[in-house]
Amino acid sequence: MAKRATAPAVIQAACDRCRCETRHKVLHTNKQTGADKNGAWRIVDQMIRCAGCHTVSLRRTEYFSEFTGPDGRPEPMVKYFPAPTPRHRPSWVDELPDELEGLMGEIYEARRGPSVRLIAMGVRAVIDFLMRAEIGDEGGFEEKLKRLLDKGLISEKQHETLATVVDAGSAAGHRAFKPSVALIDGMLDAIESLLQQHYIVGPMVATLKLSIPPRPPQPPRSKK
Ligand SMILES: [Zn+2]
Structure with a gap:
């Protein structure tokens, strides 16, 4: 039986072109995990496409066992590539x-x-x-x-x-x-x-x- 293709996940993410958070389709995800003497880490790279302007970018979410909030839950660091511009070209x-x-x-x-x-x-x-x-x-x-x-x-x-x-x-x-x-x-x-x-x-x-x-x-x- 043929496998049913699953629809790509949709997430809210920052769009540099739309200049706000928009819905993005996740086109591809790559996960890496590891541990060293300082703790355990996980990096999730997602190639994402804005549902509004169709710009494709990369979102990296980094989890580290030592990065936790006041409630003890992991607090991820999120970065975008290319980095969002703080000043837009007129x-x-x-x-x-x-x-x-x-x-x-x-x-x-x-x-x-x-x-x-x-x-x-x-x-x-x-x-x-x-x-x-x-x-x-x-x-x-x-x-x-x-x-x-x-x-x-x-x-x-x-x-x-x-x-x-x-x-x-x-x-x-x-x-x-x-x-x-x-x-x-x-x-x-x-x-x-x-x-x-x-x-x-x-x-x-x-x-x-x-x-x-x-x-x-x-x-x-x-x-x-
Ligand atoms: Zn956009």
Whole structure:
């Protein structure tokens, strides 16, 4: 008699793309067990697929006899591969010039892990790209930032913010500065706002201006 195929198990698991816990089909499970002088362990690897967006990922659940909760029950550690990103890449990044899109993509990938110094240097490279594209490559960072300000491409406030962000990127590269994750996110906020304004909102407003029909002439007001 033919064996009846069993339906794959369904579990609740985190989906990086849906950005929440969703139902996942378990496509494959691999279990390993062992013991050493410190205790017994069990690792369960599951290849899972999100029922919403169909993204496939790997969930690892680790049990160790020494990892127990207050009630003495084992408390598993759950990890996902790829690791969920704490900062999502905005969709408008796809519309940036190719070199810039690539650079930003690498920054968001790095943000999944602890490479804060690399991200700070990447952010500085993004600002350098924008300056080269707008005003050429002559002079140092300070000089180029001043020229961006003089050309009206950034505001006084943005100039001050970018000067600090550039200095943080330089310090990470040359002065052993290790920014905190909160500072890194602040630096990312600053360049996201700059890039979105420069490459997305600015051109969109220019197109909008051209497409607005002119106001009809007003009839002259009658004199009382
Ligand atoms: Zn999903």
